[in-house]
Structure formats: C-alpha cells, structure tokens
Amino acid sequence: MTLIYLFIFGSVVIAGLTAVYGLVWAVRDGQMRRFSAGAMSIFDDEEPVGRMTDAFPGEGNASGVGVGREP
Amino acid sequence: MNRAVFLYVGVLAVVLASFSGLVSLPQLQLGTIQPLVDANGNQYPAPPTGLVAEGRSVYISLGCIYCHSQQVRPPGFGADIERGWGTRRTVARDHIWDAPPLLGTMRTGPDLANIGVRQPSDNWHLLHLYNPVMTSPGSIMPPMPFLFDERPVEVQVPYDALAFPPEWSTPGRVVIPTRRAKALVAYLKSMDKSHPVPEVVP
C-alpha cells in the first residue's frame, strides 16, 4: 500500500513540477503572445475572416463563394 | 504552442500515467491473491472445470452479460443484499480464476452472482431459458428455444425432458435440453459467493 501512495503522490508532484516548468518555458519563449495568430491561421485570402464557407444546396440566401479562380 | 516535442511528451506521459494507475498498480496489488483452502483441502474459489467451464463459455457466447450483472454491492450502497442477491458484497478474491470477469453493467435482469443459491433447481433454469415468462411473468428476457430439441413424444419420456407447469404443457411433444443448455445450467448453479472471506468483516 505504501508503494501505491508513494507512486501516486510522487506522480502528482512530478506532473506538477513538469507543468510549472512547461508554463515558465512557454512564457519565456513567447508562446503566450502568439495566441491570436494561432486562431487566425486557418484563414487566408481565399477563405478570409468574415466569409461563411457553407450553405444549403440550392437555397441561395447566404454564404461565401470562394475568391479563387473559376474554371 | 508550436513545439512538437511538448505534444509528444505530454500525450504519451498522460496515458502512461493512467495505465500505471488503473492497470499496473492494481495488478501489483491484486495479482497475488490466492484461493482460500480449508482443512479438507477444498479451495474457494475453485477453478471452473468440466460442464461448469463449458457453461461459462455458453454464457459469454449468448451475451448474458448485457442484461445481467455478477457483483453484489456493499450493504448501504443500493439494495443488493436486502434483495437477497448475496449475503455479503463480492470481492476481488471471488474472481481470481475469471478470464474475463463477467461483472456486467446492466440489470435489465437480476444480478446473478449468487443465482446458484437462489435457484438450485435444474428444471427451473431450463424452463426459464426455454421461455422465461413460464417462471417469471412479465419478463422481457429472450426465449432461447434454440438451446433445446423438440420431439414428438414416444413410448417413454426421456429422463431429461422439461417438466412444464400445467398451463404451459405441450401434449404430444417433449422438449429436451441440448448439451449447451445443460452446461449453462451447471454454470448458473455453480454461482455461489456466500463463502466467507477475510476481506469482508461480518
């Protein structure tokens, strides 16, 4: 039983320390500053922010036609 | 978060941690439990053999676990003991020979951990398997006629033919359990976890 408690307590401590280390690293490395860049990474000129990219077929009341080349 | 190495390490670490905690540690703690042996050399629990072992395979094959559990919860947690489903809660020692344990997660039908104590009659089990409503009115358990052979009655009624209650009798026909049915009944009758164990203080 002692082994179990040691293991669980030990894992929690190690996990906690790793998390703290990770957080300190992330702040130092500037990860926290780049958050909005991350959220924006799925948009570009062809599918920009502000344009919907889905609609019901044949209903013609909304949505974005892509800006790309037409065949 | 752009450093892939963090993802790798973190993802693997969390699953290894839960594996250690939920599998490895319990195996270390419970893997060495031995059966109890009394003065006459009788083991509890005894490893299943013969027809009982065969019956366990039939139980698995027919999917009985999807309606029946095999675990008695502690007194004061639910009403398992008050319902007569056992005289004590079931413990890890009860399952040391089980591969896999058939604890179940549904009680569409009653718990079976001690069904051998509650229903010691072969004929009751056979009738119940053949057509559950004969013994249990209102039951939704599926009938299992495929576990039996039906034949027109000849000069002598076979010794193992089912004895139907009068309102269900089948004049001119007999119903004989197949080996699968007999094995399953043997398994059900073997289920008795009333043997005292040191883990449960009476």
Place this chain on the structure above:
Amino acid sequence: MSSTGAAVSGTDRAVLERVGWRGDVDGSCQVPVGLFFVSAIAWLMVGTVLALLASLKMHVPGFLDGTDWLTFGRVRPAHLNTMIYGWGSMAGVGVMLWLEARLCRVRLPLQLLLVVGVVLWNVGVAGGTIGILTGAQTGVEWLEFPYPWSFLFAGVFAVVMAASLMMFSGRREGHIYVSQWYLFGAVLWFPFLYVMANALIHGNLATGVVQASANWWFAHNVLGLWFTPIGLAAVYYLLPKVLGRPIHSYYLSLLGFWTLALFYNWAGTHHLIGGPLPAWLITVGVVGSLMMFIPVTTVAINHHLTTVGHFSRLRVSPTLRFVVFGAMSYTVVSFQGSLQSLRSVNEVNHFTHYTIAHAHLGVYSFFTMVMFGAIYYIAPRLTGREWASARLIKVHFWGTATGMAIYWIGLTWGGWIQGLKMDDPDVPFLDIVRYTVPFLASRTAAGVLMTIGHIAFAVLAWKMFAGSGVRLVGPTLFTSRRPAAIPGGEV
C-alpha cells in the same frame, strides 16, 4: 448545373487542381477519405438495423428468437461494435485525415496503404460482427470481436498513425492549430490503448478483476481519448471556418486540451463503482471524472463565445446545425457524466437504462452528429459536387435530432425511476421490468425517427459519391450565392 452519373475522373481532378492549395490537398484526400466515409455510412446503416432489432427485442421478447444468431445477447454487441469500429471510427479517421492534411497544408501520403487499410478494416468489422453473431464473442465489452481480428485492426491503425505523423512532421504551416493537438493526441492514444487492452485481457497480462479495470480503462478512453478529441478537433475547425470567425480564446483552447488529456485518462473506473475493486481505484476514477468539469466548461465557453450572436446562421448551414447540436450535447453529456460518478448518484443510475441514454448522448448526440456535420462540409470538397437535396438534409437533421431527444428523455426518465425502484428492496424485480417496458418502446419509436434520418443521409451520400450531385464552381463552394456580410464590415 448538373453532371452525369460518372464517378469522379481526371477531369474533375483538373478542376480541383486549378483552385489552389486547398483544392490540391482536397484532391489528395479524395480516394482514401472518400472510401472511409462511404464505408462508415454503410456500417451506419448496418448498425442501425441491428439497433432497431435490439430495441424491439427488449419490449417484444419473442421477436425473431428462433435462432441464436439473432438472440438479444448477440445483436446488442453486434450493434455496438459495428457502430464503434464501423461507423464511428471510420468516419472519425476520414475526418481526421482530411483535417490533418488541411491544417498541415500537405497532401495525404500513403495513398495505396490507406486504401488497402480501408478494405482490411471493412473485412475486419464484417468478420468480427459475423463472429459475434455466430457465438464467438469474447465477453469483454467494447472488445467483443473474436480477438484474432485485433491483429488486423492494429495493423490498419498503425498505417493511419504513420500517415498522420508523416503529415505532422512535414507540415508547411508553422503554427500548430488547436485541432491538430487533439488529433495528434487521438492518433497516438488510440492505437496504444487498443494494443494494450488486447494484450492485457486476451493475453492475460492482467488477471481477475484487474481485467475489468483494464477493460474500462480502455473502453472509457475510447470515448475520452479517441472519439472526443476527434469530435472536438472537428468542432474547433468547422465552427470558425463555417462562420468565418476565429475561435474566441485561443488560450482557453490550450487549457482545455491539456486538462482533458490529464483528467479524462483516469475516469474509466467510474464504470465499476460498488464493484469488487479496491476503494482507492474507484475513487481515483471518480476524481478524474469530476475534474472533467474544467476542460468541458472551458471548451463550452470557447465554442459559445465563438458562435454567440450568429446562431441565426444555423438556418443556412447544414454543417453548423449538426456541429452546434453536437457541441452542445458534448457539454450536457459531460456534465451529466461527472455527476454520475458521484457515489450518491451512481447508487441510483448504475445498471439502469439511464446509463444507456447517457452513452448515446455521448456517442450519438455529440460524436455522431458532429461527424454528420463534418461529412457535410468535407464531401463536397472531395468530390467537387454539391449535396443533391436541401430537403433531404433537413429530413436527416430533424429525424436524428428529434429521435435523439426522445431517446434521451425516455430512457433517462424511465431509467432513473428504474434505479430508484431497484434500490427499494420492497419492489419486486418483475414489477420494475414491467415498469420500464413503455420507456423501452419509446426508444424504439425514437430509433425509427433516427433511422429515417439515416436513410435520408445514405441517399444523399449515394448521390454524392456515386456521382450524380450538382457540380461545384468555386474553389470549395456552391454556386449563385451572395457572400454573407458580417456586422463590423469585415467582408
């Protein structure tokens, strides 16, 4: 515009290739992902038939009980396994591979191996299901396929993992988007879980009740570390992409992912509360389950704040309807699950139909509905065609949404009272059984509605993949539309 019924040809590829990197990536996904989707939908239909059979058998006890092939105890696990390994996992892998390709901005690799993989996967599910129906099931929940099939599945999962890691390491987008964290986790976690569970239980590395703990470590992690991450990855991508609005708080996504990874892992033993296991093992599962409030609340806030003010767009986007329905269900089912792990609640709901309603709220109302939404978004981008009928899409949505609601209400209500009665030793067991029958019948009625929805979806999928849908014009999209204007003038 309309096209004739021919399968997608080189000409269609040329159309896609002329429309930029997205079209190129989508083109590379066309065959493998398309095959995953078609297979998944076929298994959805098989699993639906098995579901109706199983449901009927619970309130019409003599129904089709002449052979052991169709006895409830075999039909029920056959339903579960075709849905988990046939529909759910194949749809999930298709969605996962496409999302990874798009987010890494690379073409899908290992094309031939993936195609072989799909074929083998189908063989495995078919063989395993026949194995269950013919009596060779294993007695281990969520791993009922006769265990030799697990070697085949392990091999196919390895190919999927390899393709994913190749895309990930070859990614051309510097930033790792939130969906990619979830997918990365899923594709590493699931094969590990699957191989270990089979080794532990069928290989007897675990013994006695430890096999039960290993069983539920596996089965709950299939929900928490496979289906949930794939579902959330899809929501995190589709919600912003369809709306044209970025995720509200990227920081919250980070918190949500890591707390999920940490806590969800431990929840498995909540399936064994009251069972013959050490108290500490059960408690650890309860704690993990309760801590899930953190990631679930985080994700709910994030998704809600991304969508709030724009719920009207559900009227115009099929994907959005299914995805929002699914994402909201995720919040509800997770909160419910955390509460169910409390011993006082579990004392009532364990072993009852309440648990089944909860399970379907998760795998169907959350995961399956999100997969429907994802397929509605992805398939046109694979085939270059529009969906054939808006009306059928609406039949699909309303059939499944209404059916699911009736299912959940009926079995939650009936199951909870079933549990209360079971905890009262003065109530004869058969009275409890009789009490539940009308609720079980309501579940069949719900199932009929869901089946209607699935049939509509299967018809749409047939037209989409067999080649009779309307041809698309734009890089990803539909003809004759005005761009949606978003307040704030961003367009």
